Amino acid sequence: MKAGVLAEFASAEGLLEALAVLRRNGYRRLESYTPYPVEGADDRLGLGRSRLPWFIFGGGVLGAILGYGIQWYADVWDYPQSIGGRPVHAVAAFIPATFEATVLGAALVAFFGLFVALRLPELWHPVFEIEGFERASVDRFWVGVDARDRRFDDRKVTGLLEGLHALRVVPIAEDV
Amino acid sequence: MATAVSSGPAQLTDRLLAPAWTPSRVWWVLFGISGAGTLVLAGAVAYTVATGIGVWGNNIPVAWAYAIINFVWWIGIGHAGTFISAFLLLFHQRWRSSINRVAEAMTLFALVNAGLFPLLHLGRPWFFYWLIPYPTRMGVWPQFKSALPWDAAAVATYFTVSLLFWYLGLVPDLAAARDRAPGRTRRRVYGVFALGWRGSGRQWHQYRVAYLILAGLAAPLVISVHSIVSLDFAISQLPGWHSTIFPPYFVVGAIYSGFAMVLLLLIPIRRAFQLEDIITERHLDNMAKLLLAMAWMLIYSYVVETFMAWYSGNVYERYTYLVERPFGPYAWIFWGMLTANVVVPQLFWWRRLRVSPPVLFAASLLILAGMWTERFIIIVTSLNRGFLPSSWHFYVPTWVDWSILFGSVAFFFFLFFLFLRFVPMVAISELKQQRHEASTAAAAVAAR
Numbered sequence: 001m002k003a004g005v006l007a008e009f010a011s012a013e014g015l016l017e018a019l020a021v022l023r024r025n026g027y028r029r030l031e032s033y034t035p036y037p038v039e040g041a042d043d044r045l046g047l048g049r050s051r052l053p054w055f056i057f058g059g060g061v062l063g064a065i066l067g068y069g070i071q072w073y074a075d076v077w078d079y080p081q082s083i084g085g086r087p088v089h090a091v092a093a094f095i096p097a098t099f100e101a102t103v104l105g106a107a108l109v110a111f112f113g114l115f116v117a118l119r120l121p122e123l124w125h126p127v128f129e130i131e132g133f134e135r136a137s138v139d140r141f142w143v144g145v146d147a148r149d150r151r152f153d154d155r156k157v158t159g160l161l162e163g164l165h166a167l168r169v170v171p172i173a174e175d176v
Numbered sequence: 177m178a179t180a181v182s183s184g185p186a187q188l189t190d191r192l193l194a195p196a197w198t199p200s201r202v203w204w205v206l207f208g209i210s211g212a213g214t215l216v217l218a219g220a221v222a223y224t225v226a227t228g229i230g231v232w233g234n235n236i237p238v239a240w241a242y243a244i245i246n247f248v249w250w251i252g253i254g255h256a257g258t259f260i261s262a263f264l265l266l267f268h269q270r271w272r273s274s275i276n277r278v279a280e281a282m283t284l285f286a287l288v289n290a291g292l293f294p295l296l297h298l299g300r301p302w303f304f305y306w307l308i309p310y311p312t313r314m315g316v317w318p319q320f321k322s323a324l325p326w327d328a329a330a331v332a333t334y335f336t337v338s339l340l341f342w343y344l345g346l347v348p349d350l351a352a353a354r355d356r357a358p359g360r361t362r363r364r365v366y367g368v369f370a371l372g373w374r375g376s377g378r379q380w381h382q383y384r385v386a387y388l389i390l391a392g393l394a395a396p397l398v399i400s401v402h403s404i405v406s407l408d409f410a411i412s413q414l415p416g417w418h419s420t421i422f423p424p425y426f427v428v429g430a431i432y433s434g435f436a437m438v439l440l441l442l443i444p445i446r447r448a449f450q451l452e453d454i455i456t457e458r459h460l461d462n463m464a465k466l467l468l469a470m471a472w473m474l475i476y477s478y479v480v481e482t483f484m485a486w487y488s489g490n491v492y493e494r495y496t497y498l499v500e501r502p503f504g505p506y507a508w509i510f511w512g513m514l515t516a517n518v519v520v521p522q523l524f525w526w527r528r529l530r531v532s533p534p535v536l537f538a539a540s541l542l543i544l545a546g547m548w549t550e551r552f553i554i555i556v557t558s559l560n561r562g563f564l565p566s567s568w569h570f571y572v573p574t575w576v577d578w579s580i581l582f583g584s585v586a587f588f589f590f591l592f593f594l595f596l597r598f599v600p601m602v603a604i605s606e607l608k609q610q611r612h613e614a615s616t617a618a619a620a621v622a623a624r
Contacts, residue, residue, distance in 0.1 A: 012612055030377075031376050031378065032376065033375050033377075034377070035375060035605055036348070036380075036606070036608050036612070037381075037384055038612075039613065041377050041380075045378070047377065047378065047381045050381060050382050050385040052386055056389055070309050071309075074318065075317060075321065078317060079315065079316060079317040083319065093320060096326040096330065096400070096404050096407070097325060097326055099400060100329040100330050100332075100397075100400065103333055103337065103397050104336060104337065107336070107337045107340055107390060107393050107394075108336075110386045110389050111340040111343075111344060111386070113386070114382055114386040117382050118378070118379050118383075120371045120373065120379075121368075122371075122372040123367060123368065124372070125372060128374075134354075134355035135186070135355070136374070136375055137351045137352040137373075137375055137605075138185065138186050138189050138356065139185035139186040139189070
């Protein structure tokens, strides 16, 4: 979220309660900022299952095909040699490197795919402009309501969050 | 800007980040010593490359010797990090959070050292890229029926995946370092490495999936790497190498030496940074138990290996295992190896010894030495007396061999001290998560 209202809470429980109340009040574009993953926040933020595993699986399959393919092209097609009377297309001998290529393909997609999915690196973000937001990585829990939410209303949201014993409620805007 | 906070998680964060802000005098001394040792390594390597590997003690028939001993030893040590991170994560062994960062860093630095040796052993290290399958003008490709390209693939993959896994685990802590760093420069540097991590719910959601899958990918990789290294030996026909037990035997030995190295590093760190409440007696106890378990798997491998040599009825096999190793010219190394690898870990049957830092430290040193001598025995005793007695040869290392070995140890510590100085050395966000979940669980019990 680039614009909306943020509220700071002192505990993970406070954050979970705030998310539940906001959801009950019909808000759907919610966000949380926490120093560690908080159990139960995913559901309240309305996050579905990640699609990342499918891409990682694809990376693994691609790695396997490439790994085996390179070995086949190199040692069977382009430069066949008779080694110790073994067949030119020695399937068993190609397995170790194929396995490694499979893992490598999957791992590269897991790592870089994650950062693509998260749209990182993004070194600057409007939330970083908030005084005290740096404690979101240390010991504070922030809840955000996106301005793009259909029911978003500056004053209503602020009032609601203040009623939930937020330490602070601050607005953020894209052009700070 | 960092503000003074007195609550629990903030204190924990600041405490664990503190070593990154101000180096102690001890740090400078250790850094200097290991830096000097690194210069020794650089000198010995430069001398080797400039003169040729004739300056080493290995020759026909003992063609492998120190380069491969050191390679296998370092790569073995590099197994503990990913084992601790990946396997223990998948098995929900939560105690690993206090030690996994150190273990992973240790793995990376051990692998850097490991990679050095096969490259130097090539004789012409500047042609290392011939191992990579790429289309050349020469029309020549690597031969994948040889174990060498398997090795290159395994080690390169292992290093890459370990690095990604380590970095991914670091991102939230780098963000914390960015947010707590004193001064603008540090904030910017950590900010760049943290990649703009905000800890948003959406980020954590995907992050946890990716981290878990990477752990799942790294786990079989740990097993595969030393298995493949062992195939360098097992697919040859030399007595003492040609054995089907080699892959599991090597994996167990690798994890064993890696745990010893983790303990060797953790015990002084725990003391120096007063982390007794984070790396507790329980951690030492668990690590010692794992060492004991690995020791018994290793003992099993030794027994089976020797029994099979006798049972095979093959004269060469019997000679290598039953005469050459226990009574040959390197017998004293063989018996030293058995003492360090088999007798020493039996101390850990007693809890009092399992939680005693001096005992653990000394035992880890002996086990590391023992595992090095194990590779010496495997490589040298199989090669120095071949099928043809006329070509028997007594192998002796040269001063260059020793300089490279000790230089690589210094280089390892040099990298490790840099890590302690600049990188959050404990997985802070994981630790905070655990403390929170433990307190919620306790509250739930109390409410009932």
